[in-house]
Amino acid sequence: MEILRTPAERFDAIPDYPFAENWFEVDLGDGLTARQHYLDEGAKDAPPVLLFHGEPSWSFLYRKMIPILVDAGFRVLAPDLIGFGKSDKPDDQSFYTYARHVDWLKQWRNAIEPRPAALFCQDWGGLLGLRMVAHDPDLFTCVVASNTFLPVGGKPSEAFAAWRHFAKTSPEFAIGPLLDRATATPRTAEEIAAYDAPFPTEAYKAGARAFPQLVPAEDGMDGVEDNKEAWKTLSAYDKPFLTLFGEDDPVTKGAEKHLIERVAGAAGQPHTTLSTCGHFCQEDRPVELAQGVIDTAHAAGFLA
Template identity: 75%
Template sequence: MQVLQADLARFENLPDYPFAENWQEIDLGEGNRGRMHYLDEGPRDAPPVLLLHGEPSWSFLYRKMIPVLVDAGFRCLAPDLIGFGKSDKPDAIDFYTYDRHMEWLRQWRDAVVPGEAALFCQDWGGLLGLRMVGEGPDRFACVVASNTFLPTGGKPSDAFLAWREFARSSPEFRIGELLQRATATDRSEAEIAAYDAPFPDEPSKAGARAFPALVPVEDGMDGIAQNKAAWKGLAAYDKPFLTLFGADDPVTGGLGKTLSERIAGAKGMPHAILEQCGHFCQEDRPRELAEGIVITARKAGFLA
């Protein structure tokens, strides 16, 4: 197996992405090391908010939300998960596991923002972030979740099964086109190219190919026991917890309602289903999501 490094020339002149690069070295396991890239925008002494992306996107997804959040008084931290964005990419699909992604993200968080933080998470950002909340609720001041869940087996939807099979077997796995198809608004050619930038060839797509098969949506899968244990802490989480889901997302469907009914801190919060909003809600409704984070953090007393 090789750990690939991104060709940073492919990321030049991205639209609305003027952010400085930051890097954290990560122990990937089995004697491998890699670099995790992340954004760190806003004053270093401001209340931090973690912005966790999912599959198959990267921190470019948060380019429209970060200026709104910084103006509101946040320090915004948006990592590129290992295998995505500018971060290093092991080229073996079977090297990626749910637990390894958790460990890699924990290493980054412990090194970069070890104290209390707000959280916004979407897609796999939620499978990782919500589990972190369940395992260490004291480290999170508040949470906003969108188009995500913390699954513990059961029966997956037909839409998810189709996506999982496509990621596994499609001869052409074009990331930019996937983002275009999973938003309710149109992306420009430059934006589509930006989502393609991290993935110049098939070996670089190993992490993106791997993620759908790691979602523990069927009984017996790895991650179910860990998620069930995390749900104990997540359900008892009594700080402000807001769900903002997209009306046009066929995969997550009614999971926002399930989250809002199961988590203590979700009671009485202004949960919403956002119209004209697909799976990648950060593209379709960035201002509404950012405002939701601000409202939730103020309710928590985390943001002035």
């Protein structure tokens, strides 16, 4: 297996992404390490908020939310998951596992910002982030979840099954056009290119192809029992927990009900289904999402 590093010049023309690079060395296991990229904006002593992206995006997805959150008084931290964005990319799909992704992200979080933090999570950012909330609830002051879930087997929806099949079998896995199709508002050619930038060739897309296969959406899959165990703690999480889902997302539509009904801290929160909002909600409704984080942090007494 080779650990690939996207050439830096691939990111030279990224629009509306003026953020400084930051790096962390992750222990991948099996004697391997990888360089992880992350954004770190705002005062270092400000209340931290973690922004976790999903599949197959990267921290570019948060470029519209970050300035709003910094202006509100947050320290904003947005990592690129291993296999995505500017982070290094193991080229073997079988090397990626749910448990490893949780461990890699925990390493980053424990080293970079171990203080209690607010969390915004979407897509796989939720599968990872909500598992982390369940493991260490005292490290999270509040949560805003969008277009995500914490699955425990069963039967996948037709939309998700189709997506999983496409990611596994499509001869060309075109990331930028995929992001464009999964938003309710059109992306510019420059934005589409920005989502393609991390992946110069198919070899760089091992993580992007692997992620849909790792969702424990069917009984017996790896991760099902771990998520069942996580739900025991996540259900008892009693700090403010808000859902803001896009009404135009066919993959996660309706999944917010499980979070609202099962997480203690979701009771009484102003949960909203956002119109003109697809799966990659950060592109379609960044202002509303950022305001949701701000309001939830205020409700938690975390943001002055």
